[in-house]
Amino acid sequence: MRKFLLVAAASLALATAASAQTVKVSVTAIVEHPALDAVRDGVRDGLEEAGYRQGENLEFAYESAQGNPATAAQIAREFVGDAPDVIVPISTPSAQAVAAATRDIPVVFSAVTDPLAAGLVESIEAPGGNVTGVSDLTPIAEHVALIRELVPSVESIGFVYNPGEANSVALLEHFRNAAEEEGLSVVEAAANKSADVQAAARSLVGKADAMYVPTDNTVVSALEALVAVAEENDLPLISGDTDSVERGTLASIGFDYYALGKQTAEVVVRVLKGEEPGAIPVTFAAGTDLVVNRNAAEAMGVTLPDEMVQRASKVIE
Amino acid sequence: MSAIAFWGAVELGLIYGFVALGVYLAFRVLDFPDLTVDGSFPLGAAVAAVAITAGWDPWLACVLAAIGGALCGLVTAFLNVRFGILNLLASILTMIALFSVNLRIMGRPNMAVLNRETVITPFYDLGLADHLVRPAVLAVLVLATVLLLARFLGSDFGLATRAAGANPRMARANGVDVGRQIYFGMGLSNALTGLGGALFAQIAGFADVTSGVGTIVVGLAAVIVGETLFRSRAMLVALLSVVVGSVVYRVAVQLALSADFLFLKASDLNLVTAVLVTLALILPKLRARRRAVQ
Known part of the structure; x- marks a missing residue:
């Protein structure tokens, strides 16, 4: 009760100060x-x-x-x-x-x-x-940190995108800077149309320790092909948008407007x-929503840290 | 409405005055319903934005934008004159093609012209308040354009253009090359629109591929409001009234934005514009019918 009174008094004081x-x-x-x-x-x-x-x-x-x-x-x-x-x-x-x-x-x-x-x-x-x-702008640095947290041994990250999308090209630039700050290298995999996405993903097998898909319209529209490659080769796949996590990527951090x-x-x-x-x-934009997918983690050979699951605003089973 | 808002409306009205003059040339003088302007306006903005960010002189950027606009008009005229495609359809084809062209020109959907040297910036130092400098400079530009246009439309060549629009068969019988007049008129009309787009980019601070949407309706509204305000057959007065119509239209829009005038919100603008133009189109017909009944 006393706490409540204190808070009430404080907010009143604040309100009167502002209403001056x-x-x-x-x-x-x-x-x-x-x-x-x-x-x-x-x-x-x-x-x-x-x-x-x-x-x-x-x-x-x-x-x-x-x-x-x-x-x-x-x-x-x-x-x-x-x-x-x-x-x-x-x-x-x-x-x-x-x-x-x-x-x-x-x-x-x-x-x-x-x-x-x-x-x-x-x-x-x-x-x-x-x-x-x-x-x-998508919280890219937080995505890089998320990849590092999920795959502690990561050295290089594959970036699957369509070079024809201006937005994705800009995101690649930001992603590369953020990765370099963490001492990670970035391997590009270009897909000019959704039919090329699978091949682009396969080209990363053996060259990258994790895959990242930005908010790229072309790649996201063929996300299932990417997920299949990720699961087949135990290549953890992290997405730039949280909606894609429900479609089978491992995790993402998003923000709401x-x-x-x-x-x-x-x-x-x-x-x-x-x-x-x-x-x-x-x-x-500060990343506020962490979304993780337990099934995807299992299929991609990743153990989700308990702490991360607790922190997540949504866990897909 | 504050003074800044009022002069802001005048300023936009003067910019769209160029569009209105172009629309007047196409619709009234040539009798060519031309939707190309929805593409040539953002094209002018795009060309000017690219030229200015490349460090070119803003006046040169305006000239390039006008040339670009003229080319758009020529394409529409070519489709119509050479291949006999219906004028309205020809202009729609050019308009949709220009959306892609504009994206190519800028390489992205939006380009900033903020804090760059524009045709207006040298005049900021003359001692007038910023919000007055812009309409003043634009008024001079529009007036000069109106005078030149009136002069042109009164010349032999201009009279032939008007004849080609008013009665193509008669014009042809009198030795006027109607096709050539359409090429010329459409080029001029869209050059004016492109110039308007270039000035818009410089004053609004950006060029955006979506900025062409509804240009034709705004231009038509200006023409019709102007014609309703001043009924005159004199070319100079007709051209001036079109510019005044454009300014009046913008001030009306500003009125709708300021205060909750008549419960209007910015989101009602499109409906209000459509109603205004429809009314202005119907009124003369109703008046004529009443006269016929009497």
């Missing part, structure tokens, strides 16, 4: 879409947890551009004219439109995969200017408390 003035946060997304809507809800709920309540001390505006970049540009100008405390654009085109429309209102973007290529920030560590935010929204809200709160956006490094 009303802050305005304007959110826009390029289109209404389950993932992007989840980010928006995450931002709103994250702000509420920090003591910014809609209708009390928070004005929360939201507009969707309905898939139209010209409307996105117009919403950006509308928001700049309103001069809120922070603008939160969700998705790359919305973020670019907002960044182009203002050079002084703080901007905290969310769900932008590559903020550097999008021209939003000068560097990840020190964005500079009035823009910072959260990227929704609602959590990404909350992560974005943390940055928004820092800006509201007076930090310069340009001095806050861009953060990446």
Whole structure:
């Protein structure tokens, strides 16, 4: 009871401190879409947890551009004219439109995969200017760590992808950097179409100690072929998305967009408390959901550490 | 609506004024229902983005974008004139092909032009507020274009273009090469649209393959709103009214975005646009019928 009172008193104090003035946060997304809507809800709920309540001390505006970049540009100008405390654009085109429309209102973007290529920030560590935010790049470093945890003797990892997919090429680059930091080497296996996936996987047998499949549309569509090769040759297969674990890969770490929204809200709160956006490094989506597949582990000759099974948010039997 | 939002709407309206002029040329002058603009607008944006990120002069980027747009129009005209493919269908074919072409040009679906030297940046130092500089520069560009177009459409060659659209059989009888006029008009129309796309990329900060969606409807809305506001047969006034129509359309959209005007949300825009254009199309017919009854 006493603890409860303490918490209540603390949150009251926090709420009154925050309600000293009303802050305005304007959110826009390029289109209404389950993932992007989840980010928006995450931002709103994250702000509420920090003591910014809609209708009390928070004005929360939201507009969707309905898939139209010209409307996105117009919403950006509308928001700049309103001069809120922070603008939160969700998705790359919305973020670019907002960044182009203002050079002084703080901007905290969310769900932008590559903020550097999008021209939003000068560097990840020190964005500079009035823009910072959260990227929704797959948590690749955490995937490399996961592989190491599952296959402690790993030295080289096979990367199965379609070189025709720009996203996968970018992911390969990130994966290679993350693996090199761990002292691991990467072996590429290219499949230009789903019919080539099996052959690409076979080419890794004997050359790699584990296989990784990124969020590559071509390879993921032929995932079963990959799983078959992995099981036949005791080659542990880890995927970049958690949905694939149900289809037979060993494990993955994913994030959900609602959590990404909350992560974005943390940055928004820092800006509201007076930090310069340009001095806050861009953060990446934190892996929140670990999913493991017990059957796949058995078929690929891997023993799942008990600790990992307990940590997992979902275990597929 | 804040001043920044208002001038932002004017600015976009002026950019789409180029599209509206192109659509006016195709639809009204040539009587050619042309959907190519949905592809030539993002093509202009893509070409400008690639040129500017390669470090080329932004004005040169605009010229290249206009040339690219013109080529798109020529393809549609070629399909129509040379092979007799129905004009609407020819333009749809070009439009869908351009989606792939635009992806090729940029090598990815989205390209940033943020923080680059654009046609506007040199004017930021003149002392005007940023949100006024952009519409001011664009207004000068649009006005110059309108004057040149009016001049052209009043010339012998321009009169032949108008004749080819108004009554191709009569024009042919008077020695006008109708096919050549269609090539020229379609090229010019899409060059203007490509130029609009190039300016959009520079002002919005990015080129995106999806930015062409609905360009034709926005252009048509501008033409029709303009024609409803000013009824004039004088070419210069007609061209100006099209640009004004484009600005009025954008301000109306901004109004729908600001405040919960008439319970409208941004997501209702497409419906509102369709209703507006339909109304503007039906009203003259209803008026004519009433006149006939009397």
